[in-house]
Amino acid sequence: MSGDGGPAAGRVIVVGSINVDLVMRLPRLPAPGETVLGGVSARHQGGKGANQAVAAARAGAVVHMIGAVGAHDGDDAMAALAAESIGVDGVTRCDAPTGLAVVLVDGQSGENQIAVAPGANDLVTSAHVRESLAALALAQADVVVLSFELPEEPLRAAASAARTAGARLVVNPAPAEDGRADLLAEAIATPNVTELAALMKQSGLPAGMTPQAAALALASHTGGPVVATMGARGALLAGALPAGTGAPEHFAGHRVRAVDTTGAGDTLTGVLAASLAQGYDLRASLRRAVAAAALAVTKPGARAGMPTPAELERLLT
Numbered sequence: 524m525s526g527d528g529g530p531a532a533g534r535v536i537v538v539g540s541i542n543v544d545l546v547m548r549l550p551r552l553p554a555p556g557e558t559v560l561g562g563v564s565a566r567h568q569g570g571k572g573a574n575q576a577v578a579a580a581r582a583g584a585v586v587h588m589i590g591a592v593g594a595h596d597g598d599d600a601m602a603a604l605a606a607e608s609i610g611v612d613g614v615t616r617c618d619a620p621t622g623l624a625v626v627l628v629d630g631q632s633g634e635n636q637i638a639v640a641p642g643a644n645d646l647v648t649s650a651h652v653r654e655s656l657a658a659l660a661l662a663q664a665d666v667v668v669l670s671f672e673l674p675e676e677p678l679r680a681a682a683s684a685a686r687t688a689g690a691r692l693v694v695n696p697a698p699a700e701d702g703r704a705d706l707l708a709e710a711i712a713t714p715n716v717t718e719l720a721a722l723m724k725q726s727g728l729p730a731g732m733t734p735q736a737a738a739l740a741l742a743s744h745t746g747g748p749v750v751a752t753m754g755a756r757g758a759l760l761a762g763a764l765p766a767g768t769g770a771p772e773h774f775a776g777h778r779v780r781a782v783d784t785t786g787a788g789d790t791l792t793g794v795l796a797a798s799l800a801q802g803y804d805l806r807a808s809l810r811r812a813v814a815a816a817a818l819a820v821t822k823p824g825a826r827a828g829m830p831t832p833a834e835l836e837r838l839l840t
Contacts, residue, residue: 533664533690533800535579535793538589538652538681539572540644540672541600541614542622544825546785552629552636567824568603569624570644571670571697574786574825578793578815579668580607581829584800589613589655589681590673591643593621613655617643622672626785633781633820639672647673649680656681661688666796669710670695670789675703682706691799692747695792701725707745711805713792715752735759735771750795750809752788755781757813763805774809777817777838786825791816794835814838 699721742762757776798808822828
């Protein structure tokens, strides 16, 4: 099937972080050393991996989460995932606090600054990932999603298991940590333009290219498609043609009123994976993912604006 939106052919398995987000909406973002008054605070469930899992589940995919929460403070995070019908047998409880992200949001533009204390995420092991994936019996129709808020070795274990099973691999290289660029080999990569520049440097590729040229160069280097996300401008798709040939294709963004950009990239990655698992081809999947990211920024918090299939179709038609 290549984009008719029929029954789900595979599952989305997310190996990634689970956090609690402490969000403060400010009149503007502070400069270094500056205090900005007038903020309004809120607490949300988050983490790049968990956000991607929720986005995929909202888009109609069957989703399983592999990660970790704190043994003493992880109940709410687990309940939030279960409420989205996400399988949580692969989420272990560790003797550490659940990961914590502090998010500052510009009340005018919706742009954000984020700092993360990994907590239980840093205790996810390769053995746990291998055991969890073995229990799920990966198949070729499945899509495995990785992001870089977990330690390197469990991510490598997940990538190896996906390749062995012939499952598709989607890698969101965020944050773009040194020494992990090779995880993108033959995967669908979803960096933003800042991460794209970092990956170019890490891969020994020339600096100073346009995003279009950089995305194509990285796709040629990794042997897999590169989806470079550009915020309100949408996304670029490079390397979808054989051997990374051909100019990158631009998928334009949608005009919306941005309230909070937190989680927009996670929404794009999650809906991209969900659409692939549901049988859409890569271009149709990215079209849906760009629309989903636009809808995600219209509400505060990382997850509140993540759309259902019906909401996606309304924006796309």
